[in-house]
Amino acid sequence: MPNSTPHSAFRLPLLLLLLSLLSLLANISTALAAHADDGDDILRLINPLIGSTNGGNVFAGATRPYALAKPVANVDGQNTGGFATDGSKVTGFSAVHDLGTGGNPSLGNFPLFPQVCPQSGDDGVNSCQFRIGDRAPHYVNDSVVAEPGRFAVELVSGVKAQMTSSEHAALYRFEFPTGGGGDPLVLLDLTDLWQSRQNASVSVDAFTGQLKGNGTFLPSFGAGSYVMHFCVDFHGGDVRDNGVWVNNRAGTEPKSLYVTRGFNLFFVEAGDWVRFQNLANNTLTARMGLSFISTEQACNHAATEIPKPLTDFDRLVSETQDAWRQKLSPISIKAGGASEDLQSSFWSGIYRGMISPQNYTGENPHWDSGIPYFDSYYCIWDAFRVQHPLLTILDPVAQSQMVNSLLDIYKHEGWLPDCHMSMCSGLDTGWLERRRRAAIIQDAEVEPLEWSYQGRGGLQSWKSLDYIPYLDFDPLGFGTNSRSVSRTLEYAYNDYCLATLAQGLGKADVYDKYIQRSTNWRNIWKEDQTSAIQGNDTGFKGFFQPKYMNGTWGYQDPIACSALADFCSLTTNPSETFEASIWQYQFLVPQQISTLISLMGGDEEFISRLDFFHTSGLADISNEPVFSTVYLYHYAGRPALSTKRLHTYIPSRFRNTNDGLPGNDDSGSMGAFVVFGIMGLFPIAGQNVYLISAPFFEELRVTHGVTGKTATVRVVGGFDPAYANVSIQSVTVNGEPWTRNWITHELFTEGWTMEITLGAEESAWGTRPEDRPPSRISGS
Incomplete structure (x- = not known):
């Protein structure tokens, strides 16, 4: 992202990594040799x-x-x-x-x-x-x-x-x-x-x-x-x-x-x-x-x-x-006529995703725990969305070592980091479970004195008011007192991921506490808020807004910090959203998208709002928070629209040229977005959910580095490299019909085969409410 500075309070990245790697602590097995469509190097x-x-x-x-x-x-x-x-x-x-x-x-x-x-x-x-x-x-x-x-x-x-x-x-x-x-x-x-x-x-x-x-x-x-x-x-x-x-x-x-x-x-x-x-x-x-x-x-x-x-x-x-x-060997493709430029964008994206974080084993001057040590996390706020999910698939052993390194940092420094640059600010399974839960709960419950780069700020208000207030009074710790809207949304999702981890560990009381806190985003939704661009009403009502400690509303123009306004930096012009507008942050509720859709007026209104966002200049594809919005049509029962939206960005904004990225790569995040798009899958980071879209290649195979099983994503019935046919007509998994427009990580760990039939016209596949991604918290 331009002038990127990390969000000091985003604890979700660690939750993503921890939740993704419960079973990935074995040594990597020998995998297939990576190859292009014609088998060349x-x-x-x-x-x-x-x-x-x-x-x-x-x-x-x-x-x-x-x-x-x-x-x-x-x-x-x-x-x-x-x-x-x-x-x-x-x-x-x-x-x-x-x-x-x-x-x-x-x-x-x-x-x-x-x-x-x-x-x-x-x-x-x-x-x-x-x-x-x-x-x-x-x-x-x-x-x-x-x-x-x-x-x-x-x-x-x-x-x-x-x-x-x-x-x-x-x-x-x-x-x-x-x-x-x-x-x-x-x-x-x-x-x-x-x-x-x-x-x-x-x-x-x-x-x-x-x-x-x-x-x-x-x-x-x-x-x-x-x-x-x-x-x-x-x-x-x-x-x-x-x-x-x-x-x-x-x-x-x-x-x-x-x-x-x-x-x-x-x-x-x-x-x-x-x-x-x-x-x-x-x-x-x-x-x-x-x-x-x-x-x-x-x-x-x-x-x-x-x-x-x-x-x-x-x-x-x-x-x-x-x-x-060897690092690229888990994946192979059959391009099916897709251009070499597109293939180069794909392989180069994987390549850049394995450059950082860096393996500093034996180079940590502060401690040596006897395990591999990774550093140069810049910054997890960017990389958790797609880069680390990609490594979870393609290099799970290195990803597990990175998670262990983050837990090792917590062990010696007392907090999980947002960023950890140049070291500045084997484990048995039982130890790992205890350590990860302790680390994440501490971040959720204990405010550090300096929360600009670790922990969460505003926890006193978060617990008593159920949102982060505008102009918060926070004498417990110190950081840039801004981003009340984006921090509220991010803390809510952090707590959802913590609840999910607790549920997996059988901790019902912990689950109940944090699943309730994960709904706090509702408290800053202002249902009568409108938005205008150069004096012209956009026609949409209901947006997030900052709220004072006494419960009254503050105001931030929903288009502020967007591509139509000035970029909001943490250091030069802090605002109530971080590096993106309220228009962009309104879609950051991955734990309750169905509830958000209802607040926005239903499926059609939600789709209309997404379309306006992506066609009005408000969407900033150069910054990672926009990535998931490309695919949110899935939640409204229109997965074909996600694929069509993706094709407006790839390859127009992601190309095999020197200027072929719309923004800074953020440790390989831009490249990972391209890789997932071409694969026909998009991860909802922190959840066991991959949204299914039309692949850009005829076939992709991924061999899992721990189980040794090979997942296959294949277009059947004719692949069109001109991409006139990008609407999914039907899907089978292991030969059986698959009506959901999403799939789980078992695709990779169990080596499933997913076959996709494409057509020119939008079909009924994946449109039923029961086939949409999980997005509603029980009882909400």
């Missing part, structure tokens, strides 16, 4: 540059699944993910990044920058350029190569760079132009993309040119700071000289440097440099190890994972590609 269809401009903020560089090391070029333009195809300038090459974040750029620490310094009178090093604004050249547009395991680019200076990676280390090849008139130099900059460095140190070995050091930085979201360590060594040439640089000056003495921000927070540009001569084939190889623990561990990562830097490049690329083939 699936990696040829992955395009890491999708979303590399237009605010997609993707990571386009080299990485293994969930790995720490992520080398790519850093640019001075759209640099949230490091690199962008926006024609900006390259400021360096960094080995750590995040994928698809909004707001402040994330990571990008300790970039290396290669250059050939002009000859000067005394041949001094100060003919080189050191500061970012001075040194950065454009890149050659058609030189960019991005593929799983390798990234390459040529600078207009003539320097060519390519890079690959292992789990914790990056390997660079810098090819310098011939006849450059000077000796090649590589500098290391003690900075990150955000220039958040608080202090840093570096030293250079006078004889080998090895660089060691660390720095303290701020996370792109969250409290506190983190320390990252690096270790760089060079191969393929002789060291001529080296030293340190500060701002735009450099020297050969001293050989070490420490920089900090003074009392006025002045930011000093500084680092180390090494100049080389006698390069073989004008090429210099640089190996960089990273660690959150120590410089020694960073050096050890580099030495053990890349023991032969001059010859390991191709091996690393090959091993990385094999790792991706």
